[in-house]
Amino acid sequence: MPEPLPGEHYYRATSVADTYPPLSGATECAVCIIGAGFAGLGTAMSLMERGRCDGDVIVLEAEAVGFGASGRNGGFVFGGFSLGERSLVDAVGLDSARKLYRLTLDAVDLIRRRVERYGIECEAREEGVYRPTGSATSASSIASSASWRTV
Numbered sequence: 001m002p003e004p005l006p007g008e009h010y011y012r013a014t015s016v017a018d019t020y021p022p023l024s025g026a027t028e029c030a031v032c033i034i035g036a037g038f039a040g041l042g043t044a045m046s047l048m049e050r051g052r053c054d055g056d057v058i059v060l061e062a063e064a065v066g067f068g069a070s071g072r073n074g075g076f077v078f079g080g081f082s083l084g085e086r087s088l089v090d091a092v093g094l095d096s097a098r099k100l101y102r103l104t105l106d107a108v109d110l111i112r113r114r115v116e117r118y119g120i121e122c123e124a125r126e127e128g129v130y131r132p133t134g135s136a137t138s139a140s141s142i143a144s145s146a147s148w149r150t151v
């Protein structure tokens with residue numbers, strides 16, 4: 001059994017506590033999303049942007065908004081997958097790897113657009129990222145990842 005997560009976390013410590021009423025009784029909606037982390041809230045936002053309105057979509061959260069990994073993460077936003085580009089190509093082939101990689105860059109653009117559009121106060125900065133290398137292998141993997149940004 002995993003240890004329960006501590007109640008205090010980065011998002012909670014740096015934001016105004018937001019509370020929402022618990023769901024009571026039977027309710028009908030078009031879409032019910034379980035979990036108010038990035039995945040759940042991003043999905044709700046995408047539905048809203050596609051014209052779904054309040055009441056159409058319900059987000060259920062067992063604890064509080066951002067209680068899971070989303071409220072505790074480092075806030076770094078960049079494209080690619082943690083397995084690295086070489087392993088991605090090996091797993092799915094070059095064409096699919098390029099398409100998947102492109103999707104991650106589109107996701108970064110989407111996040112930036114939303115930060116601007118909704119005036120999200122997250123101290124967003126676009127200043128690149130340092131990736132120190134400990135070996136020739138990791139240096140070559142980073143060089144190859146840089147070339148993927150033009151796909």
Ligand SMILES: Cc1cc2nc3c(=O)[nH]c(=O)nc-3n(C[C@H](O)[C@H](O)[C@H](O)COP(=O)(O)OP(=O)(O)OC[C@H]3O[C@@H](n4cnc5c(N)ncnc54)[C@H](O)[C@@H]3O)c2cc1C
Nearest residue numbers: 035036037038039040061062067068069070073074075076
């Ligand atoms: C320490 C750390 C640092 C990270 N740093 C980065 C980073 O810098 N950049 C990056 O891109 N990614 C980072 N990540 C990864 C990223 O945070 C996660 O991939 C992302 O937050 C996952 O979002 P999620 O919505 O899927 O899950 P979560 O944020 O975990 O949300 C799931 C939510 O569902 C709720 N829930 C679960 N079960 C139920 C249920 N039965 N009923 C109702 N609610 C339920 C939980 O309470 C929780 O709030 C980091 C992760 C960690 C842990």
